[in-house]
Amino acid sequence: xxxxxxNEQHTRVLHAAYQAWMNAAGLRQARLRNKRxxxxxxxxxxxxxxxxxxxxxxxxxxxxxxxxxxxxLIRQLIKTIIGRFRSQYIKHDDQPQATPLSLVSRDNxxxxxxxxxxxxxxxxxxxxxxxxxxxEPGEDKRVxxxxxxxxxxxxxxxxxTRGWDCELIGQLHxxxxxQLLRRVASGNRRKAAxxxxxxxxxxxSRTADFTTHLGADSxxxxxxxxxSDGKCRAIxxxxxxxxxxxxxxxxREGSLTVEPVSAWQQLKNRPDVTTRxxxxxxxxxxxxxxxxxxxxxxxxxxxxGSHPFVVKLYPLTDGEVHAVVEDxxxxxxxxxxxxxxxxxxxxTTAKGVLLFPETALxxxxxxxxxxxxxxxxxxxxxxxxRYSDAKPEQVCANGTNIGAYQMIELQMKLFEDISGVSGAxxxxxxxxxxxxxxxxxxxxxxxxxxxxxxxxxxxxxQRDRKVSLIIKE
Numbered sequence: 001x002x003x004x005x006x007n008e009q010h011t012r013v014l015h016a017a018y019q020a021w022m023n024a025a026g027l028r029q030a031r032l033r034n035k036r037x038x039x040x041x042x043x044x045x046x047x048x049x050x051x052x053x054x055x056x057x058x059x060x061x062x063x064x065x066x067x068x069x070x071x072x073l074i075r076q077l078i079k080t081i082i083g084r085f086r087s088q089y090i091k092h093d094d095q096p097q098a099t100p101l102s103l104v105s106r107d108n109x110x111x112x113x114x115x116x117x118x119x120x121x122x123x124x125x126x127x128x129x130x131x132x133x134x135x136e137p138g139e140d141k142r143v144x145x146x147x148x149x150x151x152x153x154x155x156x157x158x159x160x161t162r163g164w165d166c167e168l169i170g171q172l173h174x175x176x177x178x179q180l181l182r183r184v185a186s187g188n189r190r191k192a193a194x195x196x197x198x199x200x201x202x203x204x205s206r207t208a209d210f211t212t213h214l215g216a217d218s219x220x221x222x223x224x225x226x227x228s229d230g231k232c233r234a235i236x237x238x239x240x241x242x243x244x245x246x247x248x249x250x251x252r253e254g255s256l257t258v259e260p261v262s263a264w265q266q267l268k269n270r271p272d273v274t275t276r277x278x279x280x281x282x283x284x285x286x287x288x289x290x291x292x293x294x295x296x297x298x299x300x301x302x303x304x305g306s307h308p309f310v311v312k313l314y315p316l317t318d319g320e321v322h323a324v325v326e327d328x329x330x331x332x333x334x335x336x337x338x339x340x341x342x343x344x345x346x347x348t349t350a351k352g353v354l355l356f357p358e359t360a361l362x363x364x365x366x367x368x369x370x371x372x373x374x375x376x377x378x379x380x381x382x383x384x385x386r387y388s389d390a391k392p393e394q395v396c397a398n399g400t401n402i403g404a405y406q407m408i409e410l411q412m413k414l415f416e417d418i419s420g421v422s423g424a425x426x427x428x429x430x431x432x433x434x435x436x437x438x439x440x441x442x443x444x445x446x447x448x449x450x451x452x453x454x455x456x457x458x459x460x461x462q463r464d465r466k467v468s469l470i471i472k473e
Contacts, residue, residue, distance in 0.1 A: 013237055024155075043336070066341075066344045069343055073412075078123070113129070153171055168240070180234055211225060237285070237288065243281075246261055312458065338411065
């Protein structure tokens with residue numbers, strides 16, 4: 001069996017990273033829709049008109065002479081859940097104990113990062129953070145925590161809710177040239193000059209040639225290979241790899257170490273050392289340019305021996321991700337439709353229309369005189385019934401009593417039931433007079449959201465464990 005060369009292996013790794021990113025296209029698309037609804041753009045779904053033309057729901061409604069009205073309930077739901085998280089799960093001690101973990105939390109403003117990560121979790125069903133050492137000058141030993149956008153992350157298909165079946169994960173970076181050189185050149189001036197040339201000499205044509213050689217779609221994969229705003233795209237890929245190792249037992253020192261297989265011959269000459277061949281797994285990192293060049297590679301440098309990412313996907317049933325916002329979009333759309341319907345009915349219903357027979361207009365009066373007199377306070381409007389008994393009549397039709405109000409109340413109740421965010425959780429419920437009953441209903445509302453909060457807390461604990469191991473290094 002032919003052993004692949006290093007270049008072939010690197011190309012396979014980069015291609016696997018590209019495939020993992022493309023496989024998450026559906027997740028990114030669903031997140032984009034959820035984000036639109038969360039921040040008020042709720043009439044952008046595509047529909048067909050009677051002629052089969054595709055257009056947004058807002059455009060379709062405008063063609064019918066109706067105004068698209070948005071009453072954003074989803075945004076209030078998200079703010080309520082985050083507010084509860086800040087009040088119940090974030091400690092607000094006046095004089096917090098100065099532990100290493102609390103110092104990392106203060107330096108990185110983890111309370112704010114976690115609140116934004118929870119907001120992302122509700123919108124996309126994903127929360128991702130990166131735990132690394134700072135690469136800024138003079139901050140080499142400072143632990144840095146950052147939120148990672150799902151549009152910049154790729155990972156192999158996961159089925160374990162804990163993420164223990166992760167074998168490939170990485171991030172797309174958009175950096176200026178100085179940041180990139182500081183990250184991959186490792187203080188080597190010659191290597192920095194080489195990397196600089198890579199990103200200045202025909203980068204677009206070389207990227208197109210490489211993606212063609214790789215068999216990648218240059219159109220669908222544009223966001224994977226190209227950075228925006230004139231920055232440099234770098235692709236960081238972490239893979240879980242197997243290697244041959246030698247397990248060494250030093251009887252004199254009483255120690256057990258793991259050495260590379262290349263040291264086997266040297267260890268055989270030591271009578272006080274017992275060796276055993278074995279297979280070990282290690283997380284290995286590679287940095288690529290969008291042209292396929294290997295910029296840097298190294299094994300995991302941290303005591304936890306893993307990659308720097310902390311990932312939580314929800315609920316991951318059969319490997320699928322479904323966000324909280326996804327469950328309530330249909331109810332939100334129905335509320336908007338009902339409110340737009342009521343607005344249209346009230347705008348088109350006759351309100352205070354005056355029926356004035358032509359034969360009843362007094363001699364010497366114009367219709368402008370009649371309109372001015374009718375609209376003025378305490379106005380006197382004469383009429384002349386010389387040809388008939390007809391007289392002016394005002395029409396005030398009540399066209400809004402069509403059951404829409406009851407439907408809106410029903411949808412609002414369904415919105416609370418589906419989301420689990422009741423009036424008690426929001427600090428309001430006028431129907432409850434007893435303090436005990438109010439407390440019970442508030443506790444029940446918290447139970448409805450406990451799965452979301454507990455899942456996010458598991459994510460935070462996993463992040464804190466990685467931070468703690470790096471601090472102890």
